[in-house]
Amino acid sequence: MSMFREIPPTAGFPLHGKDFLPIFRIRNHGKCMEDDFKEYLNVSYARVAYSGTAAFYLILESLKKISSKHTVVIPSYICPLIPLAIKRAGLGIEVCDIKKDDFNFNLQSLEDICSKNSDILAVVAVHLTGIPVDFDALENIAKKHGIFTIEDCAQSLGAMYKGKLVGTLGDFSFFSLCRGKGITTYEGGIIVAGRQEYAAVIDSTIEQIVKNDFLSEGILTLLLFGYWIFYRPLLFWFVFRLPQIFWNWRGDKIKAAMEDFDIDFPTHRMSAIRQLIGHGQFHRLEKEIDKQRQKAAFYMSRLKKIKGIKIIKEHLDSRATYPFVTLIFDNPDKRERALKILGNTGFGASIVYAMAIADYGYLKHIVPDRNCSNARYITDRALTLSTSTFLKDRDLNSIVNIIENL
Numbered sequence: 265m266s267m268f269r270e271i272p273p274t275a276g277f278p279l280h281g282k283d284f285l286p287i288f289r290i291r292n293h294g295k296c297m298e299d300d301f302k303e304y305l306n307v308s309y310a311r312v313a314y315s316g317t318a319a320f321y322l323i324l325e326s327l328k329k330i331s332s333k334h335t336v337v338i339p340s341y342i343c344p345l346i347p348l349a350i351k352r353a354g355l356g357i358e359v360c361d362i363k364k365d366d367f368n369f370n371l372q373s374l375e376d377i378c379s380k381n382s383d384i385l386a387v388v389a390v391h392l393t394g395i396p397v398d399f400d401a402l403e404n405i406a407k408k409h410g411i412f413t414i415e416d417c418a419q420s421l422g423a424m425y426k427g428k429l430v431g432t433l434g435d436f437s438f439f440s441l442c443r444g445k446g447i448t449t450y451e452g453g454i455i456v457a458g459r460q461e462y463a464a465v466i467d468s469t470i471e472q473i474v475k476n477d478f479l480s481e482g483i484l485t486l487l488l489f490g491y492w493i494f495y496r497p498l499l500f501w502f503v504f505r506l507p508q509i510f511w512n513w514r515g516d517k518i519k520a521a522m523e524d525f526d527i528d529f530p531t532h533r534m535s536a537i538r539q540l541i542g543h544g545q546f547h548r549l550e551k552e553i554d555k556q557r558q559k560a561a562f563y564m565s566r567l568k569k570i571k572g573i574k575i576i577k578e579h580l581d582s583r584a585t586y587p588f589v590t591l592i593f594d595n596p597d598k599r600e601r602a603l604k605i606l607g608n609t610g611f612g613a614s615i616v617y618a619m620a621i622a623d624y625g626y627l628k629h630i631v632p633d634r635n636c637s638n639a640r641y642i643t644d645r646a647l648t649l650s651t652s653t654f655l656k657d658r659d660l661n662s663i664v665n666i667i668e669n670l
Contacts, residue, residue: 267608268498268501268502268563269497269498269500269501269610270497270500270504270505270610270612271497271500271610271611271612271650271652271654271659272444272495272500272504272590272612272650272652272654273444273612273613273614273648273650273652273656274419274444274445274587274588274650274652274655274669275446275552275556275586275587275588275650275651275652276443276444276445276446276448276495276587276652277446277447277448277548277552277653278492278495278496278653278654279488279491279492279495279541279545280447281466282544283541283544283545284492284541284544285544292362292374294316296539297312297365297449297452297454297534297542297543298310298312298454298540298624300542300543300546301439301454301456303517304429304546304549305351305429305431305456306429306432307431307432307456308460308463308636309425309456309457309460309462309463310454310455310456311454311466311467312452312454312455312533312534312539312570313438313452313453313454313455313457313470313474313531313534314451314452314453314529314530314531314532314533314534315440315442315451315452315453315529315530316345316418316438316439316440316441316445316452316453316483317345317346317349317453317529318349318409318453318529318530318531319347319352319438319439319440319454319455320345320346320349320414320416320438320453321349321352321437321529322401322455322466322469322470322473322474323414323436323455323466324336324350324353324386324438325353325356326436326462326465326466326468326469327385327386327412327436327611328353328354328355328364329465329468329469330462331385331412331507333382333383333384333385333555334354334355334356334383334385335355335356335357335358335381335384335385336350336356336357336358336379336385336386336387336388336515337357337358337359337360337377337384337386337387337388337411337608338350338357338358338359338388338390338621339360339361339362339367339369339388339390339621339639339641340359340360340361340362340368340369340391340620340621340622340635340636340638340639341362341392341616341617341620341621341636341639341643342388342390342392342416342617342621343418343523343526343617344523344617344621344624344626344627345525345529346388346416346621347621347627347630347631348525348526348527348529348627348630349529350630351527351630352529353529355385356383357630357631357632358377358381358384358632359621359622359632359633359634359638360373360374360387360634361634361635361636361638362638362639362642363638364638364641365555365574365576365592366396366644367390367392367393367397367423368397368398368401368402369397369402369514369575369640370638371401371402371405371537371552373635374387374402374405375405378406378408378411379409383410384411385411385412385584386412386413386414386435387402387405387406387411387412387413387414388414388415389402389413389414389415389416389433389434390416390421391415391416391417391420391423391430392393392416392419392420392616393419393584393586393587393588393589393590393616393648394419394420394423394481394556394584394585394586394587394588395423395576395577395578395582395584395586396423396424396430396578396579396582396583397425397426398579399411399413399415399425399433399434400426403433403434407529407599408440412434412435412436413433413434413435413436413588414434414435414436414437414438415430415433415434415436415437415438415598416437416438417431417437417438417439417440418438418439418440418442418445419440419445419583419585419587420584420585421439421445421446421447421549422446422549422550422553422575422583422585423582423583423584423585423663424582424583425582426581426582428566431456431641432458434458435457435458435459435462436455436456436457436458436462437456437458438453438454438455438456439453439454439456439493440452440453441453441454441542443491443495444495445548445587446552446585446587447542447546447549448488448491448542448543448545449484449488449534449539449541449542450484450487450488450491450538451484451530451534452534452538452542455617473531474531474532474533474557475532475533476532476533476608477530477532477533480530480532481532481533481534481535481537481538483537484535484538485535485537487539488541491654495653496654497610501608501610505610505656507520507522508520508522508612512562517618518618518620518624518625518626521617521618523546523617523618523624538577552653553585555651555653556585556586556587556651557583557584557585557586558588559589559651559655559660560584560586560589560651562635562660562664563575563589563597563649563660563663563664564577564589565623566664566668567664567667570667572593572594572595572598573591573592573593573594573667574591574592574594575589575590575591575592576589576590576591576592586651587651588612588614588648588649588650588651589648589649589651590616590646590647590648590649591646591647591648591649591667592642592645592646593645593646593647594645595645596645597645598670599644599645599646599647601670602647602666602667602670603615603647605666605670606647606663606664606666606667609662609663609666611649611650611655611659611662611663612649612652612655613647613648613650613663614647614648614650615643615646615647615648616642616648617643618643619640619643620636620639620640620643621636621639621641622634623636623637625638649663
């Protein structure tokens with residue numbers, strides 16, 4: 265390994281020169297990204313948004329026009345941007361703990377929350393790490409209590425649950441096109457609605473809230489070109505690992521994990537140029553998912569016999585995309601040793617989130633302090649292994665050998 269060789273921790277698509285070719289046909293672009301998602305998901309409605317967070321926020325603002333309820337249930341292990349979007353929409357938050365050995369809701373806790381609170385508007389089903397949640401069990405509880413379901417598919421484009429693509433299961437869903445999330449427009453999101461009457465409300469909300477911001481779009485287009493240049497092992501160290509080293513040195517693990525977010529996230533329109541660059545990557549989706557799954561299968565076959573490690577896997581009736589593979593160590597100290605050793609190799613080992621959602625200091629006034637013991641258990645013990653396209657066979661063997669030798 266070169267001193268500065270750094271593998272990205274997630275399986276984002278590297279951009280190729282040909283991905284930029286569609287921008288030269290900009291006059292004929294139509295609504296290409298929206299059409300891509302409608303065709304791929306086999307849905308009648310999809311709208312582009314500034315980001316996955318903006319997409320979620322626009323769904324919430326639309327739900328306020330449909331229902332008078334005000335509380336959204338989220339899992340205890342989730343991206344901090346989710347509660348920020350809920351707060352910005354003027355809604356309340358209820359936290360439900362996850363299971364101790366995967367990212368599904370603790371269903372008994374979810375049932376208790378929904379049965380005791382008549383103000384629950386929606387529950388957010390997060391297909392975390394590209395692994396579909398047990399949606400049927402979640403939906404049974406939601407339907408029983410008249411609650412909307414919103415799928416968070418930010419990490420799971422292409423994942424399947426019982427033969428259906430995620431994003432087509434709930435009342436609403438949203439995807440992220442952020443850097444490192446597979447298909448990318450540097451920032452970007454997609455809204456999907458399950459019923460036509462919901463689609464009309466979302467269209468109305470978009471017209472009210474979403475405006476043009478040409479300066480911001482110009483900057484984002486330049487950043488997307490920067491992503492093309494720096495998202496490769498010999499340069500990624502400078503934009504990812506170096507800032508991480510700095511913030512860890514300062515003792516700020518939230519900024520080191522790049523989870524220091526703000527409630528004033530943008531919501532403006534995505535330019536035709538960025539949409540076309542995203543469109544240019546869409547044909548690679550299934551091929552890239554296959555490569556990610558092959559790397560995940562290699563990790564699982566080699567690590568399954570090691571005592572003290574659990575691998576979070578897809579269920580038998582699902583297809584995960586595995587943008588990375590998550591291991592749960594039985595001992596936090598072992599996780600820390602593995603993270604330190606692998607982190608120094610540049611092989612892309614990382615964590616999912618820095619902490620349980622109730623433990624972020626800047627969210628204390630937003631997120632209620634609920635039981636998050638299982639989320640804290642996973643936080644202390646989880647380690648992610650990259651399935652990036654940049655990993656070679658020798659890299660995969662080196663990663664597994666390091667873990668075996670621990």
